[in-house]
Amino acid sequence: MVRKRLRKQQIMQAAIEVFGKSSYHEANISEIARKAGIAEGTIYQYFKSKQDLFFSIGLERTKDFCKQIDLNLEGVTGTSSKIRKLVWYYLFYFKTNPDYVRSLMLEMRVSRDFVKSSPHKSFKAFSKQVLQILKEGQEDGLIRNDVDLYLAQHLLLGTLEHVVTRWLLKGEKYDLLKYHDQVSELVLNGICSEKKPL
């Protein structure tokens, strides 16, 4: 029982590393098996297929991410504080899980099968969470009423994704958390400020 769980974790850990440094197609089951210290066939007792393994990682990690976000937001009051915390945690999580995140950001999220997959559902749960925060912000009067909340979400998540993606593609050479404060600032400004006549 517990042994099976451990073995599954062991395989997923190896897979995260391998998928992290090569693309899905470049990665081999044989390398994952070698890294996990088991036989290739063993992987197929725990996962239906290579893609199943790939998406299982996405599912598990995205769930974990959501749970951590929840924990981190607990007790935080005020929309702006919530968003600041969310930005910080988002960057922090990706900073500390670069292997996983490389797969998620650069491949999984973008795969045509992803939208039909279970990790995608988990990912959507996160989106909803964000939307909920924004909604509360609008009800509190922090966010202007004329702001389309879906666009606000695009602004927030798009900026974060862009920051993370560039960081990844540039080789993770700088500290991802460095700008967390300014990112929050900009995003909050975008959705909260008085509309200026431009």
Next chain:
Amino acid sequence: MVRKRLRKQQIMQAAIEVFGKSSYHEANISEIARKAGIAEGTIYQYFKSKQDLFFSIGLERTKDFCKQIDLNLEGVTGTSSKIRKLVWYYLFYFKTNPDYVRSLMLEMRVSRDFVKSSPHKSFKAFSKQVLQILKEGQEDGLIRNDVDLYLAQHLLLGTLEHVVTRWLLKGEKYDLLKYHDQVSELVLNGICSEKKPL
């Protein structure tokens, strides 16, 4: 030889269609050849490899995109007008080139080899253009001095990419241009408004 140029275009057009509806790995040289009405071997007289063909499309289209942006921005004065125009054209271009854009957004931009590739350089040229606009905006006093222009760029391009990516993954069912005005608004607000004490 003009003939050579035409043949190259013919292959690229077929490739855009094939890469547009399947992922890079799912797409076959044989299908591209069939669609172009030529033999598989012929492709290798115009392109070094499958990846070369893939990136060549990216290069050509990104160059074209930059040229069009230039043309569109010519004569436009004022940072905010420039940004509005840029947002509009960005969405317009992607709306009218969904096949190409699916490859670019969902795969090319995210490929590990992309940063070393020529389309990436072209893409960086576009980034520079954007940065230049933002810089002018800061010199004009429109954009606050305390705004990191690289972050402003993340905000602008990240939001646009996010909007476009979701549109693609959702099956291009709505009009991508619908929100162009509000997107501009939000982004401009983010980088131009007085810093509010939050």
Next chain:
Amino acid sequence: MVRKRLRKQQIMQAAIEVFGKSSYHEANISEIARKAGIAEGTIYQYFKSKQDLFFSIGLERTKDFCKQIDLNLEGVTGTSSKIRKLVWYYLFYFKTNPDYVRSLMLEMRVSRDFVKSSPHKSFKAFSKQVLQILKEGQEDGLIRNDVDLYLAQHLLLGTLEHVVTRWLLKGEKYDLLKYHDQVSELVLNGICSEKKPL
């Protein structure tokens, strides 16, 4: 131990069902184990290998078949009555054991290893039985002296096998016993009639 015997039967019964609905190669040990309600490894305590299990079924059932034939022929007098009874019982047995028979007729009997196997020996015992009946028929004057008894056997068994095989391949949709009388008739005619100048 009677327990051992029972367990063996339990495995064989499950195997008959599984081999009956899939071919030898399509059938899995794992499915047989599942159907028998035991672990895969357990099978290997009762059978040396998959093929051993497969042939063991053949052996057991063919033995059973021979025994039943013996019982059925007991007290039957006259070659022609014996053959009629044999034909009837042959068709009856196969009608009532379609799963087993599908394996036997369509795969086992035809396997390259079959001739070296134990069920084959059992099968040969049945052949001998048939030959004995035919021999008696010739001694009684029922069967012409110029008939090669081995050919007569081919005629009898070939016809029966053909009838059964077609029935199986056509999905067992009609009553296999329907024609038993006419089959006997034809076969008996073939081997018993006066030689006609044709």
Next chain:
Amino acid sequence: MVRKRLRKQQIMQAAIEVFGKSSYHEANISEIARKAGIAEGTIYQYFKSKQDLFFSIGLERTKDFCKQIDLNLEGVTGTSSKIRKLVWYYLFYFKTNPDYVRSLMLEMRVSRDFVKSSPHKSFKAFSKQVLQILKEGQEDGLIRNDVDLYLAQHLLLGTLEHVVTRWLLKGEKYDLLKYHDQVSELVLNGICSEKKPL
């Protein structure tokens, strides 16, 4: 054009040999390729899959067999002569094509996918041919009216298949044609003689 045809034949010939000495599952594509003196991949330019290759052989050979039967029966008059000729040619063909026939008799004919396959259709054409001969025989008064022609077919084809199958399983050690005359005799007797009161 002609080259392609030759290459296809070359592959089929190698496949016949390999399938002839091993069962379908034991045979490897790699061995067929080696025997044909080509690369494995080449086979897949001519055949969709291993099974396609397997059945293609069946189709081609069965067609050939039917054509030859036709040619051989041309000009032969009288049902009994036709049947004699058919028996002779059946045994002759199988004697001279033992590799192919081993596959056909021992595996193909008996495969669950065979009934849905194209060689099966060709095989049925042969059956029809036989039935037609029998029908004419009944109209001519040679075959008794009370004989079910389908059973007569079972008698004829079943006997032939049995003779051939035993010959194969015994290692093709004797001359398959040896008994052709007696086989015809027995079968004709079965279906043509006056019904004897038994």
Next chain:
DNA sequence: CATGAATGAGGTTTCATTCAT
């Protein structure tokens, strides 16, 4: 220039069998 037949490495996956518990 164009062709398209041939290549062949390489990957995923299956499954009978083993063996430590």
Next chain:
DNA sequence: AATGAATGAAACCTCATTCAT
């Protein structure tokens, strides 16, 4: 005796690329 997790060999098939015509 029973288990069932682990094995690992082996096989089919794909497809980008080459090269003789």
